[in-house]
Amino acid sequence: MNAPGSYHCLDAVVDPDHVGYDDDGILCQLVGVIMTDDRCWLDPAVGLITAEEARELAFELLAAAEHADRLTRARKDAR
Numbered sequence: 001m002n003a004p005g006s007y008h009c010l011d012a013v014v015d016p017d018h019v020g021y022d023d024d025g026i027l028c029q030l031v032g033v034i035m036t037d038d039r040c041w042l043d044p045a046v047g048l049i050t051a052e053e054a055r056e057l058a059f060e061l062l063a064a065a066e067h068a069d070r071l072t073r074a075r076k077d078a079r
Helices: 051-078
Strands: 009-013 019-021 027-036 045-050
Antiparallel strands (some): 009 027
């Protein structure tokens, strides 16, 4: 992922000043998600999500990482 237009870093932060409302209209702390590239070609992508959404994103990222590891091992074994 070194081509222009690719993000290389994903960070998550909790800022006490970033609060919002969940689907039930209840006040909740939000999690900031920031994607950047290491060459500063792109503006950072920033979003605020609820804790539940952060958990769902983390699960999807872990599942994708496991799948990528399996594909990598399969390619190494095919050599």
